[in-house]
Amino acid sequence: MLDPSKYSPDRSIPAKIKRRLTLWHKAKPMLHMPQRGIVTFTFDDFPKSAAQHGMDILGKYDVSGTYYTCTGMLGHTNVMGEMYDEGDLDTLIKAGHEIGSHTHTHLDCAQVSRETVREEIETNLGALAQMTDASPRHFAWPYGETTKRNKAGMDDLITTARGILPGINRKGSDLMQLTSFELTPDQWTSERAAKAIETTARGGGWTIIFTHDVREACSPFGTMPKALEGLVRQARDAGLDILPMAEAYNQIQAEAA
Incomplete structure (x- = not known):
């Protein structure tokens, strides 16, 4: 399994151009613009602190x-702290949160075949099925990495796939590589997410925000509780719908029907 704290995808200019070209290739375009702005808060991998502090913050606002x-990270400890255990899954589900899928080994999906990606997703889903009754249909690309080929032909396994390139999702966005805003300890990431929430409140769309651990001494991939709570409060005060991925997707589809 790749260690997210030690592995970094290619950051060269050609690689960045390739990522943009991949995003512009729409495998499954979103056909409808949400009537009301939506904000979704997501946690990747996921650390225990996200299950604890993240859940507490969202619960405070009843979202x-x-x-x-x-x-593959079950029970491990890494730079993001202790990772989740089966009890965390049960607690989150009982509290009304959604369990989404990743790959089992957190591999870079842009470096492997579609067949390997499918095997990884299926392994992840199979392992989740042994721990919980949840049947995840919403997926996130590890490191945000994918290819045009790997985005295609996944509808039997997943309904949406979230990436990490920034942007507000609107009509025409790719449901197989939804854009999102990362939260890290850097203040500018919180400011960028806050601006996205403000823009969504004015003009609609679907803003997705993601992070990893949620704690005071967070990792380079996580955020502090006060930063997360500030954004949840802002979205609530702006009158936006704060929904997990499945509910957000279902609401958009129902409006389009």
Whole structure:
């Protein structure tokens, strides 16, 4: 399994151009613009602190989020702190949160075949099925990495796939590579997410925010509780719908019907 704290995808200019070209290739375009702005808070991999502090913050505002679960990280400890255990899954589900899927080994999906990606997703889903009754249909690309080929032909396994390139999702966005805003300890990431929430409140769309651990001494991939709570409060005060991935997708589809 790749260690997210030690592995970094290619950041060269050609690689960045390739990522943009991949995003512009729409495998499954979103056909409808949400009538009301939507904000979704998501947690990747996921650390125990996200299950604890993240859940507490969302619960304070009576809203739910999505936890993309990497089953290969079950019970491990890494730079993001202690990772989840089966009890965390049960607690989150009982509290109304959504369990999403990842790959099992957190591999870079842009470096492998579609067949390997499918095997990884199926392994992840199989492991989750042994731990919980949840049947995740919403997926996140590890490192945000994918290819045009790997985005295609996945409808039997997943309904949406979230990436990490920034942007507000509107009509025409790719449901197989939804854009999102990352939260890290850097203040500018919180400011960028806050601006996205403000823009969504004015002009509609679907803003997705993601992070990893949620704690005061967070990792480079996580955020502090006060930063997360500030954004949840802002979205609530702006009158936006704060929904997990499945509910957001279903609401958009129902409006389009």
